[in-house]
Amino acid sequence: DVKVTQSSRYLVKRTGEKVFLECVQDMDHENMFWYRQDPGLGLRLIYFSYDVKMKEKGDIPEGYSVSREKKERFSLILESASTNQTSMYLCASSFVHTGNTIYFGEGSWLTVV
Amino acid sequence: QQQVKQSPQSLIVQKGGIPIINCAYENTAFDYFPWYQQFPGKGPALLIAIRPDVSEKKEGRFTISFNKSAKQFSLHIMDSQPGDSATYFCAASADTGNQFYFGTGTSLTVIP
Numbered sequence: 001d002v003k004v005t006q007s008s009r010y011l012v013k014r015t016g017e018k019v020f021l022e023c024v025q026d027m028d029h030e031n032m033f034w035y036r037q038d039p040g041l042g043l044r045l046i047y048f049s050y051d052v053k054m055k056e057k058g059d060i061p062e063g064y065s066v067s068r069e070k071k072e073r074f075s076l077i078l079e080s081a082s083t084n085q086t087s088m089y090l091c092a093s094s095f096v097h098t099g100n101t102i103y104f105g106e107g108s109w110l111t112v113v
Numbered sequence: 114q115q116q117v118k119q120s121p122q123s124l125i126v127q128k129g130g131i132p133i134i135n136c137a138y139e140n141t142a143f144d145y146f147p148w149y150q151q152f153p154g155k156g157p158a159l160l161i162a163i164r165p166d167v168s169e170k171k172e173g174r175f176t177i178s179f180n181k182s183a184k185q186f187s188l189h190i191m192d193s194q195p196g197d198s199a200t201y202f203c204a205a206s207a208d209t210g211n212q213f214y215f216g217t218g219t220s221l222t223v224i225p
Binding site for chain 2: 004033035040041042043045048058090092094101102103104105106107
């Protein structure tokens, strides 16, 4: 069965802390994505990666960075967390040719206090 | 700029009713239009998808209607059930790119 696993489901961090959100997929997908989901704003793309060590900015990359050292793993990094980064973060993956399904993890709820 | 516009933001129907969620797009390069269903506390999951070479696709109680000339597509849920209560997202992508563009979501509540 298809699996995108986000290791941390619920996190509470303090303002200014460095935060790592980890995502692993077991489908050998080339593409991996990080989205942020907020009420009324839908899913907004933060970063995506189409290959190991490759990354592209999405619509809202400010305040975030990513790392993809292995094909199956894609990490989202908040260098200095701020309260406006309190949100639900969704990792997803897909094969390189769009038109194939994009699979989502179950989400990581981050609260920055 | 929102690449895919979705309406309404929320929808309440009685059990057995037919909720309709609408989406519109501008980029004529889009050629794959999926709908995702998301239950509280879960990630979105693919529900049904369509390509622009057909005007309608049906899977069980879920139907996508597609109007290529108007650049619009919609999701219809026949004989809706309380278990269909969820947030629904439309999306679009193009074979020439690697990105998916999502609508802002519709929160559907089906009242027993």
